[in-house]
Amino acid sequence: MVEGPVGEGLEARFGLHRGDDFRLELDLAISPGRTVALLGPNGAGKSTAVAAIAGLLQVEWGRIGLAGITLDDPDAGIYLPPESRKVGVVFQDYLLFPHLSVVENVAFGLRSRGMSRSDSLARAADWLTRLDLTGLEKRKPGRLSGGQAQRVALARALVTEPDLLLLDEPLSALDVTTRGELRRVLDRHLEDFPGPRLVITHDPVEAFLLADEVHILEEGVVTQWGTPDEIRLRPRTSYAADLAGSNLLFGRASAGLALVGSHHIHLAEHDIDGDVLLTIRPSAISLHRRPPEGSPRNMWETSIELIEDLGERTRVRTGAPLPLTAEVTAEASSTLCLAEGERIWLAIKATEIGVEPEDGRSSSG
Amino acid sequence: MGSRRLTIERRAVERARRPPVLLIVLAGIGFAVFAVPFIGLISRVPWTDLPELLASDLVIDALRLSMVTSLAATLVAVLIGVPLAWVLARLEFPGRSLVRGLVTLPLVLPPVVGGAALLFALGRRGLIGEPLNQATGLLLPFSTSGVVLANTFVAMPFLVITVEGALRNLDHRYEGAASSLGAGQWTVLRRVTLPMIGPSLVAGLVLTWARALGEFGATITFAGNLQGRTQTLPLAVFVALESDRDVAVALSLVMVVVSLAVLLVLRERWWKAL
Incomplete structure (x- = not known):
């Protein structure tokens, strides 16, 4: 995917209040063909960001521009209502209309934009085929699996050919066993979408695997942004450190x-x-x-490649046979006399390792 | 499976304990209060003359007028009651609880008082009635339109309350999703909001219609009792009781059948939405 200039993508620099004490400030630029993740804990303002970009909430200052069109600019008196924005949203919990069939859900956006009933149903059926949903046209959303509902929601958002694809917690409604598979499905469709893509999530694995660039949102403010590797290797806040250091291994x-x-x-x-x-x-x-004694069955000797001081904690990158990021208290670090280049023993309890099925991906990862 | 076994166990416990006899006796009397009048009515039905009685002018006129006015009142309730419910559910404005209180008042107000209030407001010498009469020549009391108005006044609260409750319980995010897909506000209302509250809307409509069909007090006070113009089924029953009891019984039977049909329809499909 060739990236276009930012001006043809999303430029969002805005702020707004919600309630008395919550304030969201965001500064994002996403060029076409690029995926940005907005990663943050619950209550950080992620849903507010979605609502603002989709036009469901009005921003108080700043500007949101998409594909050369200004969507919001309160100073200039510009506010484009949601129905006039070309933003395709896959909502949290998908929000498929329960009273409409799958094909009618997908055709909804086309019908709303004035396409005839037969044309819009035909176009919707095409998209259902593209997303492997053939045979489910007549079904009501209440009778879909989580993965099918996700793809219907994706089809409904994509069918209108939006200028921005916005995904709000696209995988959180799914159980762990299907998440890995659906993340890959999602990754593939994100790749096919030519415009800028914004993924809102609280799940670091989702953010790091789907996005080219991750913005960490905490209490309404972006505290750090960069490529997934930059964030994982140099987290700047304790929240980022907690989630960013996660070791992801394919096996x-x-x-x-x-x-x-x-x-x-x-x-x-x-x-x-x-x-x-x-x-x-x-x-x-x-x-x-x-060599440690006791229960951990995963242990091996390795080298210390990099030591980072995070204040109360110290982060250690280890080398062969399996590069990992470990974190110890500053106290433990000084007792161990850690130094780069030295040999060290490493131990992990089997119960501390998260396992998700990843059917279909090569084991070399 | 687990929950099913629990139910069976609970049933076993219930069977083991005998309910207090006094409770059963009182419940039986309670049921009799409802059942005996119907038995009385049915026992008086002149079955052989029934077809002839039902075909009489008085019955035909009352039935036709009742159908026309109750359906018209239901239609009016949809046109102005649904917007009222929407405003009450969705807009924040000062005095909203006062408005809601006023809307629900006819539910508890004696209908005769409602009819009197309509007369004072819209009668020939009424607050609005007099200038309205002078300007347009329109006179609502003692007219079929007056019956529709009285029916609407008494029955519309059922629709407003049912629809407002449904709108409050509806997840607003669906409407946001619809507008992000390009639907303007009217399209959202037509294609998402109303269909999603459909069951409640239908339940409210049926209740409103049934209440309008049975309206007596406000109608007779405001619109009078003129055969073919304002004499609906309940009014005809009232008159017939004085003149021809067999006609009264026949008319009552018609209304019982209609009411039962409404109840069955609600039970079958929409009762849960209330």
């Missing part, structure tokens, strides 16, 4: 053992076979001078 599981690269990791989960995504929080990894 192949079988009988409680996951093969990652050429390294084996013991899992607490014995029932998952096939490709998996492993997540390990940095604080779940302990470091030792000597």
Whole structure:
């Protein structure tokens, strides 16, 4: 995907209040073909950001421009109502109209924009085919699986050929077992969408895997932004550090053992076979001078590649055989006398490793 | 499976404990209060003469007028009651609870008082009635339009309350989703809001219509009792009781059948929405 100039994408620099004590300020620029994730905890203002960009809330200052058109500019008296914006939104919980069938849901946007009934139903049917939903045209949303509902919501947003694709917590309504598969489906369709894409999420895995650029939103303000790697390697707030340091590993599981690269990791989960995504929080990894005793079955000797001082905590990047990010208290760090280039023992309890099935992805990851 | 077993166990417990006899006796008397009058009515039905009685001018006129006025009142209630419900549910304005109180007042107000109030406001010498009469020659009391007005006054609160409740419970985000898909405010109302509250809307309509059909007090006070013009089924029953009891019974039977039909329709499909 070739990226276009930012002016043809989304330029959003605005602020607004909600209630007495909440204020959202956002400064985002997304060029066509690029995916940005807005990542933050609940109550950080993510839904407010969605509502403002979609036009469901009016901004108080600043400007939102999309594809060369000004959507909001309170100083110039410009506010385009939601129905006049070309913003395709996949809402949290999808919000498919329960009284309309799948094909009518998808055709809704075309009908609303004046296309005839037969043309819009035909176009909607095309999109259902593209999203592998053939045969479900007549079904009511209440009788769809989570994954089908997600694709219908995506079709409904894409069918009107919007200038921006906005996804609000696209995977949070799904259970863990289907999330990995649907994230890949989503990733593929995001790639096909030519305009700028904005993913709103509280899930770091979602943000890091889908986005080219991640903005961390905390209490209405973006506290850090950068590529997923930049955020993961150099988090600037404790919230970012907590979620950004997560180790994401792709492997192949079988009988409680996951093969990652050429390294084996013991899992607490014995029932998952096939490709998996492993997540390990940095604080779940302990470091030792000597081979540790006790229960951890995952332990090996490695080298210290990088040490970062995060104040009360110290972040350590380890090297071969499996590069990981670990986090220890500053106290533990000084007791261990950590130094870059030295050898260290590392241990992870199997129960601390998150496992998600990842059918269809190569195990080399 | 688990919850089902629980139900069975609970049933077993209920069967083991015998309910107090006094409670059952009182409940039986309570039921009799409803049942006995119907038995009395049915026992008086002159079955052989029934077709002839139902075909009499008085009955035909009353039935036709009742159908026309109750349906017209329901239609008026939709046209102005649904917007009123929308405003009450969606707009914040000073005095909203006062407005809501006034709208629900006819539910508890004796209908005769409603009819008297209509007379003072819209009668020949009424507050609005007099200038209206002078300007247009329109006279509402003792006219079929007056019956529709009285019916609307008494019955519309059912529609407003039902629809307002449904609008409050509706997840507003669906309407936001519709507008983000390009739907203007009227389209959102027509294609999302109203269909989504459909069951409540229908329930409110049926209740409104049934209440209008049975209206007596406000109608006779405001519109009088003229056969073919303002004499609806309930009024005809009242008159017939004085002159021809068999006609009164036949008319009552018609209304019982209609009421039962409404109840069955509501039970079947929409009762849960209330």
